[in-house]
Amino acid sequence: MRIILKSLMFGLILLISAGVSAQEDKVWPMAEYMPCMPGCESRKDRNERRDCTKEKVSEHLIASLKYPAEAKKAGEEGVAVISFVVRKNGEVTDLVIDEDPGFGMGAAAMKAVKKLNKLWVPGEHLGEAASVQMKIPVHFVLPEVEEVQSAAPASDVYTVVDEMPVFKGCEDKSVAESRQCTFEKIMEYTDENLKYPEEAKTAKVEGTVRIKFVINEDGMLTSPMIVEGIGGGCDEEALRVLNSMPPWKAGIQDGKAVKVEMELPFRFKLRGE
Template sequence: MPQLPGGGGNRAISKAIHSRLHYPTRAEQLGIEGVVMVYFVVTKTGEIRDEKIVRSIGGGCDEAVLLAVRDLPRLIPGTRQGQPIDVGFTFPISFRMQDSKTDLLDTLNRVYPLVNQMPHLPGSTSGVAITQAIQRALVMPAEVANDTLVRKVFVGFIVGPSGVIRDVKIVRGLSANCNAAALAAVRQLPRFVGGKLNGLPASVSMTVPVQFGQLPQKP
């Protein structure tokens, strides 16, 4: 039978689909719970196709299941007599309000180093925008302003689900003045667009470099 790259059989595939689910807001508002039955084919090359809902509960749950199935990694294809073949699956996918609340509390209480949607500044999803904003806010200490060797201070912080940063600290520093300037620049960052894990708000830890010295001028 087809397998995920890490193995585990049908149970692992079902778990992978559930881990990618986002409980639709409309379903929560309407109190919709139940089981969606989804069918799909794992091709002889491990790709997923022909995915469709064979039992619906509405409220956006069907669409959420299809998105989760399409987000699965390429599988190891099934074989018959040593040759890869197409294999059809039907999986039951459960929606329970209690699961949604538990998942939400988990993502709010834990701090993750990596999530599906990383925190970012408004107007740009690029991490470069964060470092550029810090450099613009940085007040360069006189002791390093003329240094031709560019050095870095690394600052760590947590971006909460609402996008507010907290627990700003030096991860790797230089002098006391450079460390203080780096912390001050990071604390001037605007509110982020908060990170999300599987569609749920999450706290995310981040580390950014702050450069000191004569930075190269843009042409």
């Protein structure tokens, strides 16, 4: 699964190869019941068990996966594929980066998958616990920050100013550097806080939530307004994250702090088999 705020999120698919032969301690490429996450083992229907596991693995990865700074700086995206074995005791071993798009993405994906160690319920084959080979593709997608480009309205709320509002932590940088810093800080903030609503997951709701808002002269975020919604709880989640942001450094026009209208798109995208 990948959550994106024109800012990031990330996607997940469990890929399972075929072919079996029976012998003790063998690593099976497929089992009658594949390894799953706790809470999914009661699902005897294989598809339900798989979907339950994908959802729970996605939740774990969303919480632990970090976009590499090197990839952010270079504006790189990609898919890292990690193969591993879930042993009979639920331990994750033999982790290998099968596909690495570079820029630190392979290592970041490996680190996140390692955190799933001992969380798995072992697979079963021929009536016994079995060690099973699995793969997880981890998608890295950069978010984007958009600014509304138009002339200053009569209400003195600007959309383009000499110095655009700056996110917390970027105040001491040059105008050019602060723009890139703001982009990265917003991305980091949303990566850590944006969650895919369960209602949207269940209903397979995807799309982009666009929210306009104003940064006041004191740097406070005000007047959020959804200009494009998709439902399924995604609109409310995007608003929640936006409203939880810390104060900004206000925009500057002609040497004075002014109100500036901006827009952020929050993209919600599910990834499945």
